Amino acid sequence: MAELISPLYPSSPRTRLINPIPWLLSAPGAVFFLALLGMPLIMTLILSFNSFDYSLGIVSSFGLENYLEVLSDSYFHEIFLRTYGISIAVVVLCILIGVPEAYILSRMRNPWRSLFLVITLAPLLISVVVRTLGWVLLIGGNGLLGKLLEGIGIAEASTGNLMYTHTGVILALVHVLVPLMVISVWAALQKLDPAVEHAGLSLGASHATVFRRVVIPQILPGILSGSLIVFALAASAFATPAIIGGRRLKVAATAAYDEYLNTMNWPMGAAIAIVLLVANVAVVMSYNRMMERRFRRTLG
């Protein structure tokens, strides 16, 4: 019996044969991934160590001066603080809008539920650039919001001009990203046993208390993973801050773009991009670790 089992279940690593099939099966995906994401990323990383000279262009050298500049210059500090400030504000607003929206959607009956779910998710089908240009029509210098405020008579038309302001960028980003929060919370709500809410009510809790004490804790993993997606996408967003924030309100992604295409300082742009990437990965991973630790025992 032992002889029969041993080839199937090798006891020591020396006798283990590498089964090529899983490697072969995953090879096309791995090659694709490496060629299209890995290579440019590595090249960007190498580029970020190079230096730049206004007369010579990119100088093939190895040094940390780009990183030192990004990490020490208050100009870049402001850009990164703005990037993460906007991202946090967008996450908070997406939670405040997306969670109740998903909860209300899940309590609706069909056909309304399907209809409103489609309406909520439909913006994802439209290009971000087009949607942002739509916002420009609304909140631009000669936009509808200004005209509306003037028409009602509560403020001057210029109050409605939110171009190149934090409010404008946050507003447009929230609009772009709220469906992702809704999807994430929606998925968590689907797993909720409706009888659990009834149980809360039968024990004398009000609807608000049931929502706060029973529903929210159970959909918290969904809210947190939604926040993660929204945060990562807001921090690395380009189109919306570029169109609405412009050069007056630079964020990390637009700053990197400007280094590449305006100053032609590619190594500096690459360094900004790498810092943004590392910071985002660090935030996402530590957040994920924290979540897993917190919910392993209770919600599995």
Next chain:
Amino acid sequence: MSFLRLESLTKRYGSNAAVQDITLDIAQGEFVSLLGPSGCGKTTTLQMIAGFVEPTRGQILMNGENITSCKPNQRGIGIVFQSYALFPHMTVAENVRFGLEMRKVPAGKSRQQVCEALELVRLDHLGDRYPRELSGGQRQRVALARALVIRPPLLLLDEPLSNLDAQLRENMQIELRNIQQQVGTTTLMVTHDQSEALSLSDRVVVMNQGKVVQVDEPFAAYENPKNNFVSSFVGKTNLLACHIDQREGRQAHVKLGDYQLEITVPNDIKGDQIQLSIRPEKLELTQQAAGKLQGRVRTRLFLGNHWLYQVDSSVGELLVTQPNLGAQGAAVGDDVGIHWQEGAVQVLGEQVNG
């Protein structure tokens, strides 16, 4: 004076009546079961009492007070849900404490009551566990403790044992009955399991198609079913359709194959088409000549404490159970006689659908 009173309670969904005109009185401390097949309206009835479903018509009175339009969180009724519906993000003790917190019971007193409730269901050592770390039977008991800790005037059990395996279910039945008698809470249980209803309840309410068919003590419902639906839903039975040939007052003669049977027809049965119901355990297999009917054994199942026979007889297929008294009984293919004691036959009216 009834403690809980349902007065012509009705729930319609569109033109479809889920519950039709139910009137029921439950006394203080009584354990009553709503028994019926799925879709008979028993769960809807329970949800109306709990306040999760609004009745179309009728009233619910608890302790003389009309609670029909009360919100579910103002009724103070303890409920054990079919899925247990424990709060997965709270420990066992926190689950049980939730109802006390909502009632703003002071911390010291609430800690003591949580302890008592967990002791009652023998889970006092698992207070720090989370629900997903417990077995099905333990979750069930947490749900019961959580419902009882608020000292509800009324306890509703929605198919409380249906998610447990057979052996555990039997243990929980005994435990549930003991706990209910210990705390004395008026209890209404919904179930589709007739043995559960019979073993636990003081009274059984048999429901079918949104209506109450029979309300009786378990023994009476089993021995004197009102119609063929009750007789076949509460326990197993053999139903034989017969025609009354002669009738003198309440005495009548019917033909069962070659056998002339004298029966007493209940007053409320007027027609000539009747049904006879004979429970399998009241039939006996004998020598062929000694039986009232003759037949041949088609199949035989050994069930440990008894055998279940399927016998082809002159009046059709009959189910017969024979207690296992230590000897092998009739085998498949044997010709047998079928005998029964006087009074074993129940006379039912014309067939009703169910």
